[in-house]
Amino acid sequence: MGNREDLLTAAMECLRTKGYARTTARDITERAGTSLAAIGYHYGGIRNLLNEAVHAALEQWSDAEHARLRDAPPDETFLERFGAVWARTIENVRADRGLWAASFELMSQVDHVPELREQLRRAVRGARTGNVAMFDGVDEDTVSDEEARSVGALYYAIQAGVVMQWLIDPDGAPKAEDLVAGLRAIAAKAVEEG
Numbered sequence: 001m002g003n004r005e006d007l008l009t010a011a012m013e014c015l016r017t018k019g020y021a022r023t024t025a026r027d028i029t030e031r032a033g034t035s036l037a038a039i040g041y042h043y044g045g046i047r048n049l050l051n052e053a054v055h056a057a058l059e060q061w062s063d064a065e066h067a068r069l070r071d072a073p074p075d076e077t078f079l080e081r082f083g084a085v086w087a088r089t090i091e092n093v094r095a096d097r098g099l100w101a102a103s104f105e106l107m108s109q110v111d112h113v114p115e116l117r118e119q120l121r122r123a124v125r126g127a128r129t130g131n132v133a134m135f136d137g138v139d140e141d142t143v144s145d146e147e148a149r150s151v152g153a154l155y156y157a158i159q160a161g162v163v164m165q166w167l168i169d170p171d172g173a174p175k176a177e178d179l180v181a182g183l184r185a186i187a188a189k190a191v192e193e194g
Contacts, residue, residue: 004042006032011053016098020105054106086176093166128152
């Protein structure tokens with residue numbers, strides 16, 4: 001790996017252990033074995049590096065989850081896939097709590113770092129499309145803009161809420177089976193009302 005990749009890897013590690021706001025340039029360069037100037041040269045500053053590290057780490061998780069779903073049994077039902085996605089998401093939040101917390105810290109910076117808003121806007125739009133593909137078991141290229149704006153936005157809202165609950169109250173946060181039961185209850189009410 002080169003300095004750029006070493007810095008990104010070190011930044012992801014620091015996010016996991018120290019969080020977004022508490023990670024310093026020195027923390028990253030000591031872990032990466034590079035100079036402080038390397039951050040400016042490769043990323044233009046520590047915030048750009050940290051922003052990219054959060055995005056890259058969450059992208060790795062998303063790619064791994066998409067790969068798992070591609071390998072899922074072809075006869076897996078929607079509710080089985082829905083439960084499996086939540087089980088894996090919760091497992092990842094528990095295993096990589098610092099990174100998920102850092103993603104919320106990053107979101108809190110949108111009013112202070114102008115270029116961050118555009119980066120996060122693109123990431124959220126991509127996540128909506130990716131969530132439809134993940135939960136519905138389809139290729140991202142087949143997800144329409146309307147599906148992303150409606151179904152994808154709903155999945156994203158639920159995902160953000162579930163992650164937040166696991167970060168704040170892991171003992172009381174919903175498990176995958178709770179979310180499946182909740183979806184069943186909502187669907188039953190919708191069917192009942194016609």
